[in-house]
Amino acid sequence: MRIDVRIDKSGLEKAYKALQRIPGAFPQAVSSAMNRTLESMRTESARETAGRYFAKSGEVRKTLQLRTANAGNLYGAMISRGGRKKLQEYKLTPKNPQAGNKKGFKGAVMRKGGLKPLPKGTFMMNTPNAGNVLFRRIRPGKAWSNIEHVVSPSIPQIVKNKETVAVVEKRAREVFEKRLNHEVMRIIGAMV
Secondary structure (H helix, E strand, C coil), X not given: CCCCCCCCHHHHHHHHHHHCCXXXXXXXXXXHHHXXXXXXXXXXXXXXXXXXECCCHHHXXXXXXXXXXXXXECCCEEEXXXXXXXXXXXXXECCCHHHHHHHXXXXXXXXXXXXXXXXXXXXEEEECCCEEEXXXXXXXXXXXXXXXXXXXXXXXXXXXXXXXXXXXXXXXXXXXXXXXXXXXHHHHHHHC
């Protein structure tokens, strides 16, 4: 997942002009503002994703790691890592495998649209290593080659939803500009 935040050049130029007489102040102000922006991006990504998908904000946040900037390296990144999740970790009904075999299962990853019936032939089996796992019969017969595992997207896949990314980018621009102004004023205030 990649979110590119384009910063207004004029804000950086103003900060540079204000701090150019203080050695090392400009890179320090930019890196501090960038790191606060990254923290804001992580919070906003978790909130937006949890609002659109059946995923808890805390679970999303755990997958988001930050690479912070410093005065010597003005580069920062937010990276989401994680494997696929079971559908029941998002939303699945009924949760009891036996009841699902009789009634059929309904599930959803996105909140919008609600629960949808899963295809006929979907069943849940308790496996020794992974617990309850959903499978779907793709051909008649009881051989393992006739069934497939029902997979759901990973947290990194849902974090990169276009609407979520747009909100996060907009918020990041706002936070960076505000934090850069704050850092400039803090540094100048410390010099007086």
